[in-house]
Amino acid sequence: MSFSELLEAALAGTSRQDPPAVVPTVDTSAENRLLRGASYEGLRRLAGRPLERAVVRTPLASAEAETQPEVPPPAACRLFEILDLRPELLPEWLRLVVERGLRAPHLSLPDLLENARTADDDIRDLIVAAGGRRLPWLARLNPDWQFAAWPDPDEGFASAGRDDRPHALRRIRQQNAARGRALLLNAWSAERGESRASLLDALSTGLSADDEPLLWSAISDSRKEVRETALHLIRRIPGSGFSVRWTERARQVFTVDSGSPQAPRLHINEPTAADSAWLADGLDPLPPKGIGMAAWLLQQVLAFTPPSIWPTSMIAAIRHTDWYGPLLAGLGQAADAYADDDWCGELLVLRARTKEALPLDAPALFAALQPHQAESVLRRLIELGPAAIAGLPDARSDPWSEDFSRFLVLRLPRLIARWQYSALQLLQAAHFRLEPRVLPELEGLLEAELQLQLGWARPSLDRLAETLEYRHAMRTELG
Known part of the structure; x- marks a missing residue:
């Protein structure tokens, strides 16, 4: 009920x-x-638990004494308001609490645990970290909260349900990556197919060259989800044997002739069949419907090769081939998988300057950038117009630096005048990512409304200022 x-x-x-x-x-x-x-x-x-019929039971042990101080009373009141009215600000409030070594009030724990039931791993981690000693004690009393019932992640990995074990493994990896890998290796052969992919993805926490043997063996797993996870992670390991082998193969297949800067050429030694060693390193021999075998093999060679080995003239060289679409798609997949900042940025700018649709996953490329690089690329794209940033602000959730926040606020009048309603995509993202310290600049902009002719955007800017003031108050209350 x-x-x-x-x-x-x-x-x-x-x-x-x-x-x-x-x-x-x-x-x-x-x-x-x-x-x-x-x-x-x-x-x-x-x-925090349902009513049960009266039965004879062993007395419940008391929760351990708290070791962290509770947030100040104004911050506690703010939390209850956030839970009721502004849940979108809960992740930020939790991060601020954890950074300060504080804990949430006990009365909030049932609501926090309910929120965590449908939250992603990052939010769950924050709730567990901010919940103090009482939270796992309380979680053990409700079957729906078992994901938070194990303060010891080793115990959680051994005893938690299938959906909660990957989360426990991530926590183990945060403390000791080698131990987490050893636990996964010991359990791997007994794991069900649907569990292996999510457990393998936990290696993204603390990923290093020591994880490559396990990932390489998973490339030949019977389940597609496991193979895809392994291929994604192994390309995130700097200098991996996987990347070295594909670099050697790519140099045998592709040669960029940059003799003419205006018309660089790409010489292709077209593979006729999939080599067995290539198959062992993840190549899929069966092309999707609508793609020829040669195009499919060439696309995968580029996708598995670190894009850093290619000169920037590679983009122009690809355009003069018969496989422009597949090769560009492969280059984009490589830039994303290897998290290559330079190539992710180049491809995003290419997409912004090209009228026709390109086979590039722009949100994935933007999400792969390091935070400071993402801000640098976003500055460039903003100058190219609203279409250049379409779908990108929502691809990340990390806060913007004070420098970028000030850059954006000072350009809002011009963007609103030029972009009209297309500027809303930036304004919506700014609610949760702008640094609150730029509130004075935003308030100054609102005071100059008559000169700036903000018009239709005034209500949106008022809401943005209110959100920044609210987020600033969150910080002030926590100290």
């Missing part, structure tokens, strides 16, 4: 809507049923 059903009955009145019988009881009036149900639901929400 949910609180919303009781609320509906209370708002409608018991004479018009019969309230639900929340707890077993003798026949009583509708008013009594409503009051009993509301009392139970309120206690349940405070206790």
Whole structure:
């Protein structure tokens, strides 16, 4: 029975809507049923566990004493307001709490655990870190909260459910990457196919060259999801044997002749079949529908090769071949997988300056950039117009630096005048990513509205200023 059903009955009145019988009881009036149900639901929400029949049970051990101080009272009030009205700001509030070595108030733990049920691993980690010693103790009392019931990640990896073990393995990797890898190796042969991909992805935490043998063996796994995860991670290892082997193969297949800067040429030694060694290193011999065998092999060779080996003239050279689309797609996949800042930026600028659609995953390229590089690329793209940044602000959630935040605020009037409603994509992202310290600049912009002719954008800018003020208050209250 949910609180919303009781609320509906209370708002409608018991004479018009019969309230639900929340707890077993003798026949009583509708008013009594409503009051009993509301009392139970309120206690349940405070206790963080459902009502159970009275049974003889072993007395529950007390939670361990807290070792972290609770957030100040104003910050605690702010948390309850965020949970009720502004849940989109919860991740930032939690990060601020964890950075300061504080913990959330005990009364908030049931709501935080409920929020964590549907949150991603990063948010769950923040909730567990901000919950103190009481949170895992409370989580053990509710089957729906078992993901947070194991303060010891080793115990969680051994005992948690299938969906929660990857999270436990990530926590182990944060503390000791070698131990996490050893645990996964020991359990690998017994893991079900649907579990292997998510467990393997946990190696992204603390990824190093020591993980390459396990990842390389997973490239030949029977499940496609496992193979794709392994191929993605192995390319994130700097100087891996995988990248060295594909570099040697790519140099045998492609040669860039940059003798003429205006018309560089790409010489291609077209492979006729997939070599067995290539297959062992992840190459898929079966092309998707609509792509020829030669184009498919060439695309994969580029996708598996570090793009840093190619000169920037490679883009122009590809254009003069019969396989422009597949080769550009392969180069884009490599830039993303190897997280090559230079090539991700070049390809994003190419996409912005090209009228026709290109086979590039722009959000993935933007997400692969290091934070400072992402800001640098975004500066360049903003100057190219709204189409250049379409879909990009939502591809990342990391906060913007104070320098970039100030750059953006000072350019808002011009962007609003030139882009009109297309500027909303930046304004929406700015709510949660602008550095709150630039609030004075934004307020100054609003005061100069008559000269700047902000027009339709004024309500959006007012909301942005209110959000920055709110986020600034979050920091002030936490100290």
